[in-house]
Amino acid sequence: MRLREWLNEAPFALGLSSGFFGFYAHTGMLKALLAEGHTPEAISGSSAGALVGGAWASGADVEVIEGRLQALQRGDFWDMGLGLGLLKGQRFRQQLQSLLAVDTFDACRVPFYASVFDARRRATAVISQGALAPAVQASCAVPGLFQPVWIEGRAYLDGGILDRPGLTGLGQRRALFHHLASRSPWRTKAGMRLPRRADLVTLLIEDLPRVNPFALSRGPVALSAAFEATRRALDAEIKDGVVRA
Numbered sequence: 001m002r003l004r005e006w007l008n009e010a011p012f013a014l015g016l017s018s019g020f021f022g023f024y025a026h027t028g029m030l031k032a033l034l035a036e037g038h039t040p041e042a043i044s045g046s047s048a049g050a051l052v053g054g055a056w057a058s059g060a061d062v063e064v065i066e067g068r069l070q071a072l073q074r075g076d077f078w079d080m081g082l083g084l085g086l087l088k089g090q091r092f093r094q095q096l097q098s099l100l101a102v103d104t105f106d107a108c109r110v111p112f113y114a115s116v117f118d119a120r121r122r123a124t125a126v127i128s129q130g131a132l133a134p135a136v137q138a139s140c141a142v143p144g145l146f147q148p149v150w151i152e153g154r155a156y157l158d159g160g161i162l163d164r165p166g167l168t169g170l171g172q173r174r175a176l177f178h179h180l181a182s183r184s185p186w187r188t189k190a191g192m193r194l195p196r197r198a199d200l201v202t203l204l205i206e207d208l209p210r211v212n213p214f215a216l217s218r219g220p221v222a223l224s225a226a227f228e229a230t231r232r233a234l235d236a237e238i239k240d241g242v243v244r245a
Contacts, residue, residue: 047160119154119155
């Protein structure tokens with residue numbers, strides 16, 4: 001079966017993995033899906049996946065997300081300060097609040113699930129209700145880069161610490177999973193392994209430009225490459241639950 005046929009066969013949710021500054025690739029992929037008429041009925045994500053998934057679920061058009069990312073400068077989120085992380089995260093929160101179209105999970109156009117790391121319990125938690133911006137910020141709080149985000153008395157960090165795929169919130173729901181391949185040396189083989197289960201198809205786009213706070217100029221290139229690769233992938237065959245582009 002080709003990916004386009006699988007998407008048309010029944011409603012599907014969308015899972016977006018963590019991947020540092022991979023929100024450019026997620027945006028390009030989502031833009032291609034929507035342009036072809038494939039709209040997810042729910043969305044989940046960790047870190048970069050939570051940022052894009054939360055923004056779109058909130059009601060922000062993908063073109064708006066794309067425009068904000070293309071204009072992003074390091075100074076827009078770079079606010080160093082004392083604490084358990086290089087950046088305080090206040091500027092990042094301001095960017096989120098101006099991007100998100102609604103303030104709460106309940107107001108989102110589709111259900112959204114943000115994976116976060118509960119620092120005290122040392123376990124993954126899924127936030128799916130309450131204020132949207134703090135949950136997305138917490139899911140993106142890369143250890144060492146951002147300080148922990150406190151929500152209702154609990155400290156949270158990047159959801160990709162233990163839930164790199166960002167799929168926990170979807171349970172066994174039929175889903176398309178966009179996997180950002182990691183080349184980080186500290187990732188274990190188990191942490192990079194593709195998730196496998198019934199009713200899950202993984203889209204893996206290879207050789208995308210690597211983006212980081214000091215190479216944001218690569219972001220629009222990664223976004224465009226992911227858009228074109230996804231359009232090609234829609235007509236590619238699903239092999240052992242995976243579509244490679």
